[in-house]
Structure formats: C-alpha cells, structure tokens
Amino acid sequence: MEIKSARFIISNTDVTKCPSGNLPEYAFIGRSNVGKSSLINMLTNKKGLAMTSSMPGKTQLINHFLINDAWYLVDLPGYGYAQRGKEGREKIRSIIESYILNRYEMTCLFVLIDCRHEPQKIDVEFLEWLGENEIPFCIVFTKADKLGPVRFKENVEAYKKRLLEDWEKLPPVFYTSSEKKQGRTELLDYIGSINDS
Numbered sequence: 795m796e797i798k799s800a801r802f803i804i805s806n807t808d809v810t811k812c813p814s815g816n817l818p819e820y821a822f823i824g825r826s827n828v829g830k831s832s833l834i835n836m837l838t839n840k841k842g843l844a845m846t847s848s849m850p851g852k853t854q855l856i857n858h859f860l861i862n863d864a865w866y867l868v869d870l871p872g873y874g875y876a877q878r879g880k881e882g883r884e885k886i887r888s889i890i891e892s893y894i895l896n897r898y899e900m901t902c903l904f905v906l907i908d909c910r911h912e913p914q915k916i917d918v919e920f921l922e923w924l925g926e927n928e929i930p931f932c933i934v935f936t937k938a939d940k941l942g943p944v945r946f947k948e949n950v951e952a953y954k955k956r957l958l959e960d961w962e963k964l965p966p967v968f969y970t971s972s973e974k975k976q977g978r979t980e981l982l983d984y985i986g987s988i989n990d991s
C-alpha cells in the first residue's frame with residue numbers, strides 16, 4: 795500500500811465530533827511517549843504531521859489524518875502519564891474509552907508497546923479490557939532501534955509469553971522503529987489488506 799496524500803483534518807475530545815463519512819480508520823494507542831505520533835509521521839513520510847515530543851503527555855486530543863482521501867489514521871492521547879494527576883488522567887481515560895467503545899469507523903486499534911520495557915500492568919490490563927469489549931486490535935513493538943537484535947528478540951519473546959498467559963492466541967504483531975523506518979511496509983500492507991477486504 796502506498797500513501798499518496800496525508801493531511802490533518804480535525805482534533806477534538808468528543809467522539810461525536812469526529813469526521814462523518816463512514817471511512818475506515820486505524821487508531822494508535824499506548825502509554826504516553828511510546829511513539830504513537832512518531833509512528834504516524836513515519837508511516838506517512840511527513841515529519842511534522844502529528845506533533846511529537848520527548849516529554850510524555852504531548853497528544854491530548856483525538857487527531858484525524860485523512861490518507862489517500864479514503865481512510866484515516868487516528869492519533870490518540872497516551873494513557874498512564876503519572877504527572878498529569880488523577881483528574882487529568884481520568885479525563886484522558888474517558889476520551890480514549892468513549893472513542894474506542896463508540897467509534898463505529900474504527901476498524902483496528904494498534905496498541906503500541908515500548909520494546910525496552912518488561913510487561914507493564916497498565917498495558918496488560920488495557921489489552922484485557924479490549925478483549926472484554928471485543929475491540930479488534932494489533933500489537934506494535936516500538937523503538938526497535940534502541941535495542942540490539944538479541945535483546946530485542948528476548949524482550950519481545952518474554953512479552954508474548956506473558957500475554958499468552960491471558961490469551962489463547964496473539965493478534966497480529968508488528969515490530970517498528972520510527973527512526974529507521976522499520977515496519978512501515980508491513981503495517982501499511984496490513985491496513986491495505988483490511989481496506990481491500
């Protein structure tokens with residue numbers, strides 16, 4: 795799948811104000827700073843399309859980017875950012891939850907996991923919640939460039955093992971580096987295959 799055009803359409807906190815038109819959309823979620831916005835820029839080959847920051851908590855809204863005038867990539871706020879305080883975290887949680895549970899157009903949710911970290915309770919519980927609500931999702935290990943190949947494989951295998959304690963089988967898994975443009979073809983081809991089906 796080739797991306798010929800990518801443009802920002804709208805940011806908002808309210809799922810009812812997301813674009814109408816029934817186009818399929820693919821959303822990116824995960825802990826703050828995991829690399830959601832960077833991945834959208836990498837996939838679209840547009841560095842400044844989604845705003846990124848080395849400080850967690852950058853994306854606070856639901857952001858729609860129209861791709862090839864035919865489907866959307868959606869950048870969501872990250873969850874679990876401690877410094878936002880309880881009230882701030884609750885607000886973000888309710889934005890994310892209402893989007894995921896109510897957005898009919900959301901065709902697949904990509905859950906991003908930083909490949910450097912051991913399985914975190916917040917991610918494992920989030921995946922469980924997706925399962926309970928029958929939300930279609932994939933897993934994307936990010937920042938692959940930050941580890942050597944041996945360490946990367948060890949971490950990913952350990953992570954999958956942990957998930958298989960809760961799940962009978964795993965959803966599609968992708969391995970990416972936004973720095974090195976790793977995983978781009980695989981992710982775009984996967985989206986293309988769903989769009990064509």
Ligand code: GTP
Pocket residue numbers: 825826827828829830831832833845846847848849850851852853854870871872873936937938939940970971972973974
């Ligand atoms: P929030 O919007 O705060 O939830 O964060 P986010 O998940 O959108 O993360 P963002 O894309 O803003 O990236 C966070 C930091 O990680 C930035 O400093 C990025 O440059 C860096 N980063 C993201 N992806 C990669 C990657 O693949 N490799 C490396 N080395 N750094 C990355």
Ligand code: MG
Pocket residue numbers: 830831832845846852853869870872
């Ligand atoms: Mg972001």
